[in-house]
Amino acid sequence: MIRNTFIFGIGGTGARVVRSLTMLLAAGTKLNDTNKVIPVIIDVDAKNADTTRTLKALEAYKTIRKKAYITQKNVDGSDIATVFFNTNLNTLSSLQTEGAEKIDDSFQLKFDNLETSFIKYIDPKEELVNDVTMDFLRALYDDTPSSHTNFENTELNLRLDEGFKGNPNIGCVVFNSLSNLKEYQFVAKSINPDDRIFIVSSIFGGTGSSGFPQLIKLIKGDDRLRNIKLGALTVMPYYKIADKNKAGGDGNIKSGSFDAKTEAALTYYSKHLAGKLNALYHVWDNPIKQYDYNAGGDAQLDPAHLVEMIGATAVIDFINKPDEMLNQNSTTKYFDYGIIQESAAVDFRHFYEWSSKQIMEPLALFSYAMKIYLDYFPKFKDMAFYKDLLADKIHSDIFYQTLSTFLGTHFKGWLKEMADNERRFEPFQLNEELNSFITGKIIPIKKVLGVTINSGLSELFIKERLGKIEDELKKTIPDPEKEKRLLQLLNQVAQDCYKVLDSLPTMTE
């Protein structure tokens, strides 16, 4: 049965997990029985750089897939296991929904009327100024001493379009209006009974931890959606934030309160959400890395982290679970994630079989393709395949520019950030040659009597494969569809590289 899956990424962490998911799906991670995956990014912090970056990656994915993807089948008619950009990752507006108001072609769900402070949001006409309710609101939200003349930093005066800055109590007030948004109404009308919903949020911030329970409440309160398969990932603390040490800003976010917030939220979830979800995934790590203090906006550009990628695997696991595993009414299945061995630096050897096969193998293939495209193609400008496919287009055509940006900025940037973060996820040696590209497994160069008889993934090998694959592809994919040929070329040359590698490294090697 073919279905759509709607993924709500709430807040900065939600956006970062969706970013990781975008990379894994670009690598060709296979989703069973899936027509479209519709990511919906929900973040009130309109300028949040994490969110902006994720949206750009999603747009690039969509552009590349639309222009270059073709379904590849095995001889027996089954889908080939790994094909880059295999999943139809698309926007809400790509769905044909009768009776719904037209919406923007965007991956983001936009809140209205948030360009103001919290107090003006709940009291736009200032009717409560001298009312007793205002005293109550002050008691709830405002911890500034009464003698203090500057109220700029208090919660009541928090600007909502900069995010909730770790205040879920404010967030849940705003998220109460979620059902009024036309994008949400569009989702509600678009979902079919066999579709699935997955929600990604953090538990220790403001936006995610307040939006998650509100969204569950909305879904479960809708007759059409009440019995839909619903999964969620709650990301628990995995990094710290430095205390505010620069002038300006607000200093509202303190990582010292992350654990207390997590505990409070978990208690709430166990009381109020148990049984409402079919599957709930938890992921966390001992916070090692301390990020700079950024109170949202375009300064909040946190580097990608292994935990976010593992979070993205939860989405894949949920989508691939057969219906019968999620059918137990009023029972929530809980899932955690573990690696084989505790280590400050994680690579392919640390993952169990499911992850290795479903996630890491496509990741290795796509990384080979990225490496070849970025590092080898510029050296091959005199090759026939380059002249045929790229020479006159790579600097002018929007598709080729998007592909270069996706591979060079989004995907490689994502890998580099994870490799530089703590705990490190470094499955690739990005600056090494292809024979030493996979951490923990060097492809040997075989010599007999000093003569090289097998040079592994040498430049000559790559050139030969590129030329021969392109020659074959040209017979079936005509010149007007060169973009499709290029993507297939990358796909097949990556598979040839993987054949030489033979398998990913394991702990026993």
Place this chain on the structure above:
Amino acid sequence: MLLSIFSDLYQLISGAHQSVPDYVDEVYDNVGVPTLIIVSIITAIFYLLLGRWKPIFFKSGHWVFTLLLTAIIAAAFAFASAMKVIGEADSYMFRFSLMNGIFSAILFFILSVILKRLSIFAKRTPF
């Protein structure tokens, strides 16, 4: 028929050597067909053998080198063939050899245009 074409061709491009009929009777015949075969073999090696085997000899520089090599081989072959029949070098023999070299270069170019589409690595060589 083919031999007659070569006689006419060589007399056209090198001029006729009236005092030595051996050119028409023997040399043109002995040079023309082998030159055609040699150039065809070299072009086939460039485009079909090396050009489909590995990307080691396919660039424009390689093509120019092969063209010059073909011309030199053809000129040397023409000179050697003429020497063998005539026994004494003269200015016509040098001109005939040079023209055979130029002829083989033109032939190599024409065959390149025909055969390059059958190549994998040299299908965009020389253009």
